[in-house]
Amino acid sequence: MIISPTKTGSETGKELIAQLLNRFQETDTGCTSVVAEILAAVREKGDAALLEYTRKFDAPDFQIGQLQVTQEEFDRAQDQVDAAFKETLSLAIERVQFFHEQELEKSWTLTRDDGVITGRLVRPVSAAGLYVPGGRGGSTPLVSSVLMNGIPAGIAGVEKRIMVTPPNDRGEVHPALLAAASAIGIDQVFKVGSGWAIAALAFGTRSIPRVDVIVGPGNQYVAEAKKQVSGIVGIDMIAGPSEVLIVADGSARPSYIAADMLAQAEHDPQALAMVVTTSPEIAEQVAGELERQLETLSRQDIAMTALRKRGVILIADTLDEAIGLANKIAAEHLELMVEKPDTWLPAIQHAGAIFLGDYSPEAAGDYLAGPNHVLPTMGTARFSSALGVETFLKKSSIISYSRAALLEDGPHIMALANLEGLSAHARSVEVRMKEE
DSSP states (O other), X not given: OOSOXXXXXXXXHHHHHHHHHTOOXXXXXXXHHHHHXXXXXXXXXXXXXXXXXXXXXXXXXXXXXXXXXXXXXXXXXXXXXXXXXXXXXXXXXXXXHHHHHTTOOOOEEEEOTTSOEEEEEEEEOSEEEEEOOOSGGGTXXXXXXXXXXHHHHHHHTOSEEEEEEOOOTTSOOOHHHHHHHHHTTOOEEEEOOHXXXXXXXXXXXXXXXXXXEEEOOOOHHHHHHHHHHBTTBEESOXXXXXXXXXXXXXXXXXXXXXXXXXXXXXXXXXXXXXXXXXXXXXXXXXXHHHHHHHTTOTTHHHHHHHHHXXXXXXXXXXXXXXXXXXXXXXXXXXXXXXXXXXXXXXXXXXXXXXXXXXXXXXXXXXXXXXXXXXXXXXXXXXXXXXXXXXXXXXXEEEEEOXXXXXXXHHHHHHHHHHHTTOHHHHHHHHHHHTOO
């Protein structure tokens, strides 16, 4: 048996739960130092460093003139993708666009009775860097990453959307990625990946513009690079291995549960697939289904490793206990395969995305439902949210006083400033109050 079901109240169950609640993973020190060297090299040598790393790790014969995707390559990509793909792409764009349009914030002001105006000015960042992973050397293009990163930035009004993605060994980008980028209005795409791509976006090079915000998932070197440049630029989040938690009662279908666990497990050997069920029978059936369905997967080895190392099937006494545990775990994806799942929605406090019922697989959220699939992992859903339009917006406060209003508020401002020992703050008000 790949995963042995365990009762939450057993000693083994308690140990598993403790591990789940403390699963935040720091990158290893070796990765930290390597990424620091990469950032320093790109900051110092710019395009020359990008060329060196790309030749070493991606395309041995890469030339600096290949760095930016040309209009000819965009045009050729349109001919290389078929009509069926274009139809699916168009539908996915429509769904993601419509969902994220609801997130757009507006500037606002308030006027007090004494005439003081306060408010918030909402403006997009000027430039955003969109990282799209290579996907098996470019052979499995992650089109959804283009859409999930690029569409919210476009809705926010970002003037420059700079997409970076590693080339294959021939120095090319998969035509499906270019077709997707073109379809959502991204015309600046650079063939560069890993930590050196993040460095180029953060610091700028002769070829690649510096950006204000960097978003998008990647391997541990991408994650560490984003972490190290955070503060120089904004980032969406530090992403860990993908994860799903399925809460199931006796009405759930074991084949569906196993299928969704495997959908997470095939991402990465570190992916985390979890089930908390109130039914011992369901738990046993899921364990059997995992073994049966695993045989049919193209990424069987990856999924098997993930399930053996990190897969969890827990048996809880009640749904209340299961939901309480789900809130503590704060999973990236939370699926509620229970009777009347919507009635449990008010009880959910922490989750990146919530999927209700037997016919809402996590894969629908990855591609076509509309909400963003860039989600908080490793328990960070306790305090962070999915990537969205707000990721690309910044807010400036607005304050406008008349002299009469300042005369009224002045004594209170001065009192607080003097209490804090900031006499110049107090004087800046006082000189205005004494003005003839």
